[in-house]
Amino acid sequence: MTANIDVDAGLLVHALGPLRVGGDRAGEVTAEKPQRLLAALALAPNRWVSTAELTEALWPEGAPASARGNLKTYVHMLRQLLPAAGDQPRIDSRRGSYRLVVERRELDVTAFEDLVRDARDALSSNENSVAMECAEAALALWRGEPYESLSGVSVEVERVRLAELRHAAEDCLADGMLAAGRAEDAIGLLRPLATANPLREATWVRLMRALMRTGRPADAMRAYHDLRKVLADELGTEPGPGPRAVYDELLEADRAAGRVQVPFVRPAARRHRWWLVLAAVVALVAGGVVWWTVDAPPADLATALAVPIKKRPVPLPPPGRVVFGLGEHIDSVLSSPLYPFLGMVTQRYDDVATLQQLPGWRKGSVARAYAAGKAIHLMIGKFDDADDKRAFTVHGTGVCGAAYPLSERFLSDMRELALAFAGKAGGPPLFVSAFVGADQMGCGQGLNDAAENRAYYTALKARYLQVVAIFHAYAANSLVALDLDGWLNSFADTGPGDGRTMLHFFDDVLARSDFQSFGVFEKEDNVEAMSQMLAALHRFGPAMVSQYRPYRHGDLYGIDAFDRETAQLFGQEAALRRLAGAGLFAFDFWDDTQLGSTPQRLARVRTAIEHFGATR
Numbered sequence: 021m022t023a024n025i026d027v028d029a030g031l032l033v034h035a036l037g038p039l040r041v042g043g044d045r046a047g048e049v050t051a052e053k054p055q056r057l058l059a060a061l062a063l064a065p066n067r068w069v070s071t072a073e074l075t076e077a078l079w080p081e082g083a084p085a086s087a088r089g090n091l092k093t094y095v096h097m098l099r100q101l102l103p104a105a106g107d108q109p110r111i112d113s114r115r116g117s118y119r120l121v122v123e124r125r126e127l128d129v130t131a132f133e134d135l136v137r138d139a140r141d142a143l144s145s146n147e148n149s150v151a152m153e154c155a156e157a158a159l160a161l162w163r164g165e166p167y168e169s170l171s172g173v174s175v176e177v178e179r180v181r182l183a184e185l186r187h188a189a190e191d192c193l194a195d196g197m198l199a200a201g202r203a204e205d206a207i208g209l210l211r212p213l214a215t216a217n218p219l220r221e222a223t224w225v226r227l228m229r230a231l232m233r234t235g236r237p238a239d240a241m242r243a244y245h246d247l248r249k250v251l252a253d254e255l256g257t258e259p260g261p262g263p264r265a266v267y268d269e270l271l272e273a274d275r276a277a278g279r280v281q282v283p284f285v286r287p288a289a290r291r292h293r294w295w296l297v298l299a300a301v302v303a304l305v306a307g308g309v310v311w312w313t314v315d316a317p318p319a320d321l322a323t324a325l326a327v328p329i330k331k332r333p334v335p336l337p338p339p340g341r342v343v344f345g346l347g348e349h350i351d352s353v354l355s356s357p358l359y360p361f362l363g364m365v366t367q368r369y370d371d372v373a374t375l376q377q378l379p380g381w382r383k384g385s386v387a388r389a390y391a392a393g394k395a396i397h398l399m400i401g402k403f404d405d406a407d408d409k410r411a412f413t414v415h416g417t418g419v420c421g422a423a424y425p426l427s428e429r430f431l432s433d434m435r436e437l438a439l440a441f442a443g444k445a446g447g448p449p450l451f452v453s454a455f456v457g458a459d460q461m462g463c464g465q466g467l468n469d470a471a472e473n474r475a476y477y478t479a480l481k482a483r484y485l486q487v488v489a490i491f492h493a494y495a496a497n498s499l500v501a502l503d504l505d506g507w508l509n510s511f512a513d514t515g516p517g518d519g520r521t522m523l524h525f526f527d528d529v530l531a532r533s534d535f536q537s538f539g540v541f542e543k544e545d546n547v548e549a550m551s552q553m554l555a556a557l558h559r560f561g562p563a564m565v566s567q568y569r570p571y572r573h574g575d576l577y578g579i580d581a582f583d584r585e586t587a588q589l590f591g592q593e594a595a596l597r598r599l600a601g602a603g604l605f606a607f608d609f610w611d612d613t614q615l616g617s618t619p620q621r622l623a624r625v626r627t628a629i630e631h632f633g634a635t636r
Contacts, residue, residue, distance in 0.1 A: 025135075025157035032102065032110070032126035035062045036182070037163025041101050042126075049101070052169070053078050054094045059167045061111065061120035063175060065127050068117040077170060128161045129182065135161075136185050139192040148196045155193035162186060176372060177424050184428045187220065194226045203233040214243070218250040219432060221263050228266045241270050255439060257494075329488055332499050332534045334562045335449055336605050337363075337634030340597045344633045345397050345608035347567065350385045356612060357622065361629045364451070365389050366608055367441075370401025372424070375433060378440035390443045397451045397608055398441055399503070399566060400434075400487070420463035421476035425455060426483055434487050438494035445496035451606070453503040453537040453566045454487050455480065459522050460505065466518035467525055481529045488532070499534035502526060503566050506540035509552040523556060536563035536603075541610065543571045544581050547588050547595055551602065558603040569610035582614040583621075590628035597632070 034040035039049045039059055049055045060077040061069060074091060075083045084090070095111050095118060102110035105121050112119050124130040135158035142151035166182050167175050190213055197206040210227040217223060224247045231240035244259070244267045251257050259267070337343055345364030346353050353365040367381070389396055424430060441450050455461060461480065462473040484502055491498040504523065511519040530536065536557040540546040550565060557563050570578030570585065589596045596607070609615055615625040 025153055030125045031128055031131065032122060033058065033062050033120070034128045034161075034163065035059060036128045036132060036161050036166050037168065039167075039169060049098075051097075053090070054097050055169045057091070057094045058098055058120070059170045061118065062127060062129065063167055063170065063178060065120050065122050065130065068114065068119045070117045074118065077172075080171060129166065132158050132161045132182070132189075133185065136189045136192070139189060139196075143192050143195055143199075146199070148200045151192055152196035152200070155189045155196065158189040159186065159193065177422070180372060180427055180429065181423045187217075187222075187428065191222065191226070194230070198226070198230060198233065203230045206230040207234065214247075218247070219254060221247065221260055224259075225262045225266055228263065228270075232266075232270070237270055237273055240266070244270070255435065257435065257439075329485065329492070329532050331532065331561070332492070334499060334535045334605060336562060337600075340600050341632055341634040342596065342600055342604055343395060343606040344629045345395070345606060346612065347397070347399070347608060348611050350381065350389065350396070354385055354388060356616075358612070358615075358626060358629065361626060361633065362394065363634055364395040364397050364606060364608065366397040366399060368399045368401055368456075369437060370399075370456070372433065375436060378436055382440045386441055386443075390448050393448055395448045395451060396441060396443070397453065397564075397566070397606075398437065399456050400437075400452065400454045401456045419475045419479055420472035421480065422461045425461070426476075426479055430483070431486060431490060434490045435494055438491045438498065441498075442495035443497040447497055450491075450495050450498040451535065451537075451564065452487075452491050452498055452500045453564070454484055454500060456503045456566070457505050457539065458484075458502055458526070459508060467522055477525065481526065484529055485532065488534075501533045501535045501537035501564070501566075502529055503537040503539065504553075506538045506546070506549045506553050506565075507542060508538075509556040510549055520556070527560075530557065530560045533560065535561055535605070537566045538563065539567040539610075540565060541567060541569050541571050543578070546570060546581070547585050547599075550599055550604070554599060554602040554604060562603050562605040564606035564608065565604065566608055567610040568608065569614060579614055579617060586615075586625065586628070590624075590632065594632075596628075600632075 028042070030042075032042045034042070039055050039062075041049060041058075049058055056078050057074060060074055071088070071091060075087050078091065078094070079087060095113070099109050099111050104110060108121060110121050112121050120127075122130075124134055135154045139151045139154035139158065142148075142154060166179050190209070194206045194209055197203070197209065207227065207230045210223055210230060214220075214223045214227050224243060228240040228243050231237070231243060244263055247259055247263055251259060258264075343363035344361075345366050346356060346358055346362055347366030348368040350365050350367040353359060353362070356362075359365070365385075367385075386396065419426075443450055458477075458480065462476040464473050467474045467477060488500045491500050504526065507519075508523040509520055538553045538557070540549050540553075542549065546568065554563055570581035587593075589599075596604075609625075612622075614621070616622050
């Protein structure tokens with residue numbers, strides 16, 4: 021099919037692949053620094069980007085003394101390449117910041133988003149030809165990796181978001197073909213997609229249905245077993261309910277026609293994974309958990325709250341003691357001089373690139389920690405600390421916040437994390453603090469800052485309950501909590517919906533959490549913040565200080581505040597015993613920046629851990 025949409029008409033900036041400009045001086049932007057500058061501005065179209073952010077994008081390893089002047093030179097070069105928008109230059113400026121001025125149809129990223137939306141709308145209205153044209157046009161805009169000259173967490177999250185939209189366009193195109201009776205064309209589209217993304221179950225479901233519609237049930241059955249083998253090899257799991265439903269249809273047809281099923285043999289090298297599948301089944305049956313497919317968007321909150329989740333009991337230390345932990349990377353903690361005295365080691369997950377390390381951790385650091393009787397604390401981070409947070413397309417307009425936690429791939433990534441960090445039931449626990457600082461993940465400040473903010477947090481609560489279910493299913497030793505900032509109970513601001521207003525908004529999911537989790541890292545008064553949070557959370561169960569490190573303020577990394585507060589916690593006042601009596605069961609140092617800054621501090625902390633700490 022040839023689409024009737026000219027995808028290049030009116031495009032001025034191409035960021036979905038090698039950076040190009042359109043107009044009279046069309047061509048690739050090949051010089052490295054102007055390329056990075058244009059990519060950084062295109063990442064936030066029509067929004068002001070500070071010179072500090074642009075400088076970091078241009079010189080990620082450190083800016084030269086001439087950076088400010090060089091930046092102006094590169095802006096001038098781009099202005100020469102890009103035609104003006106009337107009397108306004110395409111690279112607009114004000115004191116301390118710049119912005120790229122473009123209409124949605126002039127930037128391929130936003131044009132792509134609009135075409136995917138139009139394809140979905142057309143498909144829902146049974147306008148299959150229009151849906152296929154829009155989806156095909158959207159896919160034609162892709163020429164390579166988006167913003168290929170940039171690096172960092174924010175651009176990586178944006179790439180993930182765009183990749184999911186690309187999957188959505190592929191789904192629309194395949195669905196349009198199937199609805200139009202073009203199953204053979206759909207097979208030609210879907211086979212290479214299933215090969216390129218073998219863990220994406222939604223693609224396999226469409227491929228199986230397309231094969232069924234062309235009268236090839238044996239091939240459809242074989243496709244199911246191909247998926248099953250991939251999942252067994254890579255994750256040690258079985259297909260979700262989507263593929264299984266199609267498989268059941270095939271089995272019923274087989275029984276009616278007397279056909280023989282295609283056998284499936286689990287690879288011998290992966291037979292040690294059987295206990296993971298069994299553990300998942302046992303957890304699902306015992307806990308009444310509903311299994312979500314890895315491709316499904318988050319359930320609505322009412323549906324998620326209706327699913328029964330059996331809270332797991334927290335193994336509590338003796339009265340007056342707590343389990344001490346240290347972060348933020350498990351490998352470095354294992355080599356810390358404090359390691360022999362700790363009851364817990366911590367790993368932070370806040371970058372999708374970390375997933376590449378999971379196989380090594382599973383066989384190395386994770387196994388070593390569990391063998392030593394140490395609990396593991398897994399912190400699932402915010403992922404997007406940038407001010408530029410985006411509306412999440414799968415949820416429609418009106419939802420704005422960090423995209424990755426609500427993304428299509430997130431549940432699959434959580435399943436990989438659960439499998440990598442899983443331990444034996446009854447062994448050292450896996451404490452999971454999900455969405456570190458969850459109250460900061462939306463756009464703006466507070467629940468009522470914008471309607472999009474409240475909608476985002478509502479969707480985030482539903483997603484959190486899915487995370488609980490996944491870890492319960494795949495990690496028999498896991499206990500899960502929603503992590504919040506420790507200052508929330510110190511004030512109430514009903515206008516923007518911050519402070520205690522925000523805290524109580526999460527009551528329904530806090531009540532369903534295995535334990536409670538909060539971080540304290542302010543400039544001062546962190547011990548009082550711990551007391552206030554425990555007062556608010558004790559009704560839901562025991563709590564953990566998920567990360568403690570006074571914020572840098574006037575002295576090296578908050579050392580003065582650290583000395584004052586650790587003296588308060590572990591000295592004559594022994595505030596830690598009071599906190600333990602109020603429900604604190606674990607205390608995690610963010611890292612060793614402060615406690616290891618001198619041998620004397622390290623010795624004091626070690627003495628405190630020996631005196632107040634508990635191991636299994």
